[in-house]
Amino acid sequence: MFGGVLERHPKLRFVLYHGGGAFPALLSRLDKGHSLFPACREKISRRPSEFVPHFSFDTVVFDREWLRHLVRRFGAERVVMGSDYPLPMGADDPVAEVRALGLPEADERAILGGNAAALLGVDVAAVEHTNR
Numbered sequence: 001m002f003g004g005v006l007e008r009h010p011k012l013r014f015v016l017y018h019g020g021g022a023f024p025a026l027l028s029r030l031d032k033g034h035s036l037f038p039a040c041r042e043k044i045s046r047r048p049s050e051f052v053p054h055f056s057f058d059t060v061v062f063d064r065e066w067l068r069h070l071v072r073r074f075g076a077e078r079v080v081m082g083s084d085y086p087l088p089m090g091a092d093d094p095v096a097e098v099r100a101l102g103l104p105e106a107d108e109r110a111i112l113g114g115n116a117a118a119l120l121g122v123d124v125a126a127v128e129h130t131n132r
Contacts, residue, residue: 057080
């Protein structure tokens with residue numbers, strides 16, 4: 001981000017696994033550094049938090065409240081389903097973890113597949129029709 005890659009490539013998108021790791025918690029600190037240190041502004045003109053639309057966060061966080069926080073902070077449109085497959089560390093029922101949040105149906109559908117389909121350029125309606 002601080003290298004200017006996202007400014008040079010505005011269509012570039014990333015999915016950050018494990019709910020983005022430490023990135024969501026550090027984002028405000030990165031913004032503060034950008035405002036304080038000229039070196040942090042050499043290659044980017046905007047605060048780091050303004051690049052959030054380049055990122056999505058998966059659901060593999062092992063903490064329902066942290067998952068709820070990601071949805072509240074970044075929006076359901078920034079969260080994609082994760083499983084940790086083929087590793088044994090994933091949730092036993094990752095779909096149930098998302099459903100347990102009690103989100104509006106449209107947000108739940110987006111997280112459970114719609115967001116990933118959009119990132120990959122897949123027509124969800126065509127996939128659902130094929131799977132019937």
